[in-house]
Amino acid sequence: MKTKKPSAERVWKQFEDLAPRLRLSITDRVVYSHLFRHSRLEGKLRLQFSILWLARGTALSHNTVRWAVRRLIARGVLRLVERSKAGHVVEVRLPEQVPAAPPGPIPRRPLCPIRCDTFEELDFLKHPALRRAVHLRERGRCFYCLNRLTALTRCLDHVIPLVELQDNSYRNLVSCCRKCNSHKSDLPAADLLRRLHDERRLTVVELTARLRALDALVAGKLPPPKPWIPGSARFYKRRRLLAPA
Numbered sequence: 001m002k003t004k005k006p007s008a009e010r011v012w013k014q015f016e017d018l019a020p021r022l023r024l025s026i027t028d029r030v031v032y033s034h035l036f037r038h039s040r041l042e043g044k045l046r047l048q049f050s051i052l053w054l055a056r057g058t059a060l061s062h063n064t065v066r067w068a069v070r071r072l073i074a075r076g077v078l079r080l081v082e083r084s085k086a087g088h089v090v091e092v093r094l095p096e097q098v099p100a101a102p103p104g105p106i107p108r109r110p111l112c113p114i115r116c117d118t119f120e121e122l123d124f125l126k127h128p129a130l131r132r133a134v135h136l137r138e139r140g141r142c143f144y145c146l147n148r149l150t151a152l153t154r155c156l157d158h159v160i161p162l163v164e165l166q167d168n169s170y171r172n173l174v175s176c177c178r179k180c181n182s183h184k185s186d187l188p189a190a191d192l193l194r195r196l197h198d199e200r201r202l203t204v205v206e207l208t209a210r211l212r213a214l215d216a217l218v219a220g221k222l223p224p225p226k227p228w229i230p231g232s233a234r235f236y237k238r239r240r241l242l243a244p245a
């Protein structure tokens with residue numbers, strides 16, 4: 001279906017005004033530009049394409065472009081004519097043709113929960129969301145001295161040092177202050193807690209509670225909150241840690 005080629009400059013200006021109003025993300029914009037370039041700028045109203053072609057053309061992942069297409073359809077920027085195994089057929093609208101109100105709810109990319117059965121085997125140093133989960137479990141306090149932590153003062157410590165045990169599971173990682181981390185070095189965690197008590201940085205009650213917490217941690221009774229990571233299914237599948245949820 002041939003159509004008159006619009007002015008690229010005019011469309012670009014109109015789209016720049018439209019995108020914030022529709023709350024289009026950068027990837028939505030990239031995907032629209034690519035589709036627009038291969039349809040309306042070539043005098044075609046409709047375009048048939050596959051997700052694979054779109055991902056290659058925009059240098060984005062398949063999942064990213066798939067969700068961008070869904071959002072553009074939901075916001076009325078694209079009109080879905082047909083979807084089949086061969087791909088999508090869409091009508092690429094000019095910004096002035098986009099309806100003022102989106103025709104339907106905006107689809108959100110789902111967050112993938114980490115499965116419980118593989119949680120025990122996860123390497124908690126492998127992803128920022130997993131490292132954050134360990135910090136969250138300690139609720140902003142150093143696991144050893146109980147001092148308040150900030151994003152700048154906190155770090156992760158191996159309860160049983162890496163030289164003794166290569167274990168990055170949640171049972172061997174705690175959130176602590178940099179001071180405790182450097183004092184502990186290769187000391188057993190219980191010895192560090194007793195030293196903190198000797199230095200009057202922990203009371204007897206706190207020392208007892210910390211030693212109990214240490215036992216619970218090693219026994220796997222202090223799991224961190226399960227992190228929800230956008231696109232985590234792909235992340236973990238690639239690393240053969242998890243199957244998609």
Ligand SMILES: [Zn+2]
Nearest residue numbers: 142145177180
């Ligand atoms: Zn500390």
